[in-house]
Amino acid sequence: QVADTLAKEGCSSPSYDWFQTDSSVTIVIYTKQKDINLDSVIVDHQDDSFRAEILIKDYSYIIHVELSHEIEEDFSVRVVENVGKIEIVLKKKENASWKRLGHPLENHNSLILRKDTGTEIVKPYTPVSDSLLSEFKEPVLLNNKYIYFLIKIYPAGLFTPELDQLQIGDFVSVSNPEGSFKISQFQELEDLFLLAAGTGFTPMVKILNYALTNIPSLRKVKLMFFNKTEDDIIWRSQLEKLAFKDKRFDVEFVLSAPTSEWNGKWGHISPALLSEFLKRSSDKSKVLICICGPTPFTEQGIRLLRDRNFSKEEIHSFTA
Ligand code: FAD
Ligand code: NAD
Structure with missing residues (x-):
C-alpha cells in the first residue's frame, strides 16, 4: 500500500543488495530517487544491531539487521547522487567470509511513513569532566563507559524536557565531536x-x-x-x-x-x-x-x- 502511494507520487520502492571483500562488507541501497544526499542517510550501529534509515519524501526506507558477524565501529557512507545509490561500507572485525548479512529486525527492507518512525531532534552539548578539581585526563573514556554533560532543562524547550524523561536503558544517539578550539x-x-x-x-x-x-x-x-x-x-x-x-x-x-x-x-x-x-x-x-x-x-x-x-x-x- 505504501509502495502504491509512493508510486502515485512518482517514486518507486527502494531495494538493497550487499557484497563483501576480505575486509569489508558493502551495503548498496538503490533509492531510485535523484534528490538523495548524505543528509538523507542516518546510520546507527550498536553492538551487532545495524540500522540505516534513508529519508525519501515523507517516507523512510529502513535497513535493520542483526549482523551475522562483528564489525568495527567506524564505517563510511557514500552517495552517488545522480543515480540515487547509497553505499555503506562496514569494516569486518575478522576476515571471515559472511554467508549472509544478518537476521532481519523490525521494519527491515521496508518503506514506512516517517511519522511512524518518531521525530529526530538534534542539539549540541559540550562534554565536561566529572569535577573541576580533577586533573585533566586525556579524552579517552574510562573503560569506554562514561561521558559527562551538564545540561539545563528548559520546561518549555523542545529537547531538554524529553531528555529529562529518559529512563535507564533508553537510547540517545551521539554524533562525533565537532568544534574549532585547538x-x-x-x-x-x-x-x-x-x-x-x-x-x-x-x-x-x-x-x-x-x-x-x-x-x-x-x-x-x-x-x-x-x-x-x-x-x-x-x-x-x-x-x-x-x-x-x-x-x-x-x-x-x-x-x-x-x-x-x-x-x-x-x-x-x-x-x-x-x-x-x-x-x-x-x-x-x-x-x-x-x-x-x-x-x-x-x-x-x-x-x-x-x-x-x-x-x-x-x-x-x-x-x-
Ligand atoms: P529550545 O526549544 O531551544 O528552547 C530553549 C528556551 O527558549 C525555552 O525556554 C523556550 O521556551 C525558549 N524559546 C524557544 N523558542 C523561542 C522563541 N522563538 N522565542 C522565545 N523563546 C523561545 N546547553 C546545555 O545545557 N549544556 C551544554 O553543554 C550545551 N552546549 C552547547 C554547545 C553548543 C555548541 C551550543 C550551540 C549550544 C549548547 N547548549 C548547551 C544549548 C543546547 O544546545 C540547547 O539549545 C538547549 O539545551 C535548549 O534546548 P531545548 O530544545 O530544550 O530548548
Ligand atoms: P541565561 O538565560 O540564564 O542567561 C545567563 C546570563 O547571560 C544572564 O545572566 C546575562 O548576564 C547573560 N545574558 C542573557 N541574555 C543576554 C543578552 N541579551 N545580552 C547580554 N547578556 C545576556 O542563560 P542560559 O539559559 O544558561 O543559556 C546559556 C546559553 O549558552 C544558551 O543559549 C546556549 O545555547 C549557550 N551555550 C553555547 C555553548 C557553545 O559552545 N556555543 C555551550 C553551552 C551553552
Whole structure:
C-alpha cells in the first residue's frame, strides 16, 4: 500500500543488495530517487544491531539487521547522487567470509511513513569532566563507559524536557565531536580570561582542567561567570574551592537578576566590568580570552573585547 502511494507520487520502492571483500562488507541501497544526499542517510550501529534509515519524501526506507558477524565501529557512507545509490561500507572485525548479512529486525527492507518512525531532534552539548578539581585526563573514556554533560532543562524547550524523561536503558544517539578550539591556542600562554554566561560555562570546564595542569607558562586564569540568580550558578562551591586551592585561579560572579541580599557584582557584560576584569599579568603577556553564552552575550562580549584592542587570535568564542 505504501509502495502504491509512493508510486502515485512518482517514486518507486527502494531495494538493497550487499557484497563483501576480505575486509569489508558493502551495503548498496538503490533509492531510485535523484534528490538523495548524505543528509538523507542516518546510520546507527550498536553492538551487532545495524540500522540505516534513508529519508525519501515523507517516507523512510529502513535497513535493520542483526549482523551475522562483528564489525568495527567506524564505517563510511557514500552517495552517488545522480543515480540515487547509497553505499555503506562496514569494516569486518575478522576476515571471515559472511554467508549472509544478518537476521532481519523490525521494519527491515521496508518503506514506512516517517511519522511512524518518531521525530529526530538534534542539539549540541559540550562534554565536561566529572569535577573541576580533577586533573585533566586525556579524552579517552574510562573503560569506554562514561561521558559527562551538564545540561539545563528548559520546561518549555523542545529537547531538554524529553531528555529529562529518559529512563535507564533508553537510547540517545551521539554524533562525533565537532568544534574549532585547538590546544595549540594555549602555547606559551600567560593570562587566560574566561567569560561565561549560564550553561556557556560548560566549555570552560575542560579548559580549566587542562590549562591548570598542562601549561607551565600560565600565570593567571580568571573566570567571570554571568548568571541570572545565585541559584543558577553551576558548580559554585567547586569554583570557590578551586580558587582556594590554586592561587593562579580567580572567579567572579555577576548576576543579572540578583535578590536584594546579593552584595557582589551585578548587571550584563559591560565595558566597566571588563576593564576591571581584564588586567593582564604584564603589558606584553600572551593572552587568550574564551567567551561562551547566549548569542547576544557572546556577540556583545566580542564587540567590547575588539574595542579594547584584543586581536581576533586572542579571542575564542564558542558558537554553534
Ligand atoms: P529550545 O526549544 O531551544 O528552547 C530553549 C528556551 O527558549 C525555552 O525556554 C523556550 O521556551 C525558549 N524559546 C524557544 N523558542 C523561542 C522563541 N522563538 N522565542 C522565545 N523563546 C523561545 N546547553 C546545555 O545545557 N549544556 C551544554 O553543554 C550545551 N552546549 C552547547 C554547545 C553548543 C555548541 C551550543 C550551540 C549550544 C549548547 N547548549 C548547551 C544549548 C543546547 O544546545 C540547547 O539549545 C538547549 O539545551 C535548549 O534546548 P531545548 O530544545 O530544550 O530548548
Ligand atoms: P541565561 O538565560 O540564564 O542567561 C545567563 C546570563 O547571560 C544572564 O545572566 C546575562 O548576564 C547573560 N545574558 C542573557 N541574555 C543576554 C543578552 N541579551 N545580552 C547580554 N547578556 C545576556 O542563560 P542560559 O539559559 O544558561 O543559556 C546559556 C546559553 O549558552 C544558551 O543559549 C546556549 O545555547 C549557550 N551555550 C553555547 C555553548 C557553545 O559552545 N556555543 C555551550 C553551552 C551553552
